[in-house]
Amino acid sequence: MEIRALTARSVVLSTLLGVHPPRLPVRHLVRVGALFGIADGAIRVALSRMVAAGDLARDGDRYRLTDRLLARQARQDEARSPRTRPWDGGWEIAVITAERRPVAERTALRQAMSNVRLAELREGVWMRPANLLRARPDIAVRQCTFIEGRPEGDPAALAASLWDLDAWAAPARDLQAAFAAADGDIVDRFTLAAAVVRHLMDDPLLPAALLPADWPGPDLRTRYERFRTDFARLLSDEVLT
Numbered sequence: 001m002e003i004r005a006l007t008a009r010s011v012v013l014s015t016l017l018g019v020h021p022p023r024l025p026v027r028h029l030v031r032v033g034a035l036f037g038i039a040d041g042a043i044r045v046a047l048s049r050m051v052a053a054g055d056l057a058r059d060g061d062r063y064r065l066t067d068r069l070l071a072r073q074a075r076q077d078e079a080r081s082p083r084t085r086p087w088d089g090g091w092e093i094a095v096i097t098a099e100r101r102p103v104a105e106r107t108a109l110r111q112a113m114s115n116v117r118l119a120e121l122r123e124g125v126w127m128r129p130a131n132l133l134r135a136r137p138d139i140a141v142r143q144c145t146f147i148e149g150r151p152e153g154d155p156a157a158l159a160a161s162l163w164d165l166d167a168w169a170a171p172a173r174d175l176q177a178a179f180a181a182a183d184g185d186i187v188d189r190f191t192l193a194a195a196v197v198r199h200l201m202d203d204p205l206l207p208a209a210l211l212p213a214d215w216p217g218p219d220l221r222t223r224y225e226r227f228r229t230d231f232a233r234l235l236s237d238e239v240l241t
Helices: 008-017 026-035 040-052 067-080 103-115 138-143 155-162 165-181 186-200 217-239
Strands: 023-025 056-059 062-065 091-096 119-122 125-129 144-149
Touching: 008 023, 008 026, 008 040, 008 062, 008 067, 008 186, 023 026, 026 040, 026 062, 026 217, 040 056, 040 062, 062 067, 067 186, 067 217, 103 138, 119 155, 125 155, 138 144, 165 186, 165 217, 186 217
Parallel strands: none
Antiparallel strands: 023 062, 056 062, 091 125, 091 144, 119 125
16 A cells, blocks of 8 residues: 655645645644645645646635646545445346447546446446445436346455455555554554555445455445544634634
């Protein structure tokens, strides 16, 4: 699992992605940078570059996320606290029925399907257990027909063929251990938290019945929410005053 170094940009981005609404005055962002030993000038340069890159927009003395990053924040929020329903054994199946799709549309559809945690069984057929509550992307609605069914055979074996669960669980356990080791250090936990959110966005969010008994997803979410509580308290005490 890659743990990216703390930079002025990463501090600004992680802070805005973690607050609702994602909009803060420059003086508050400068104070957040100071908590992590990043100079005022470095934060201001990062803000200017992020506006130029289209990551942020400026409203007076405040900076906010642009639409692309608002969509990322929504995906992160869903990954942290997914909306689920009791699983009755049914699977959501999407069959591509649109014809003569441009390459750009095919690429966009694959990304959209991945974002809503569908996995590709074969070319043109995507599926997952029907345990998630979320809207279907417009591009998927336009290009696919959705049905619900119950595949024959062992559902856990089918899930394991669609998702590499070991490949997700191994770095998740590394992050668990790193979080535990950095429990009292807000700087180390801030850096780890960004990696945790990125990793949670790839969690397939399968029903418990289809997961190994020691699946690390729930514990990793708990640790991350504990960090969020501590960081929100730090912002309230040291920044938003």
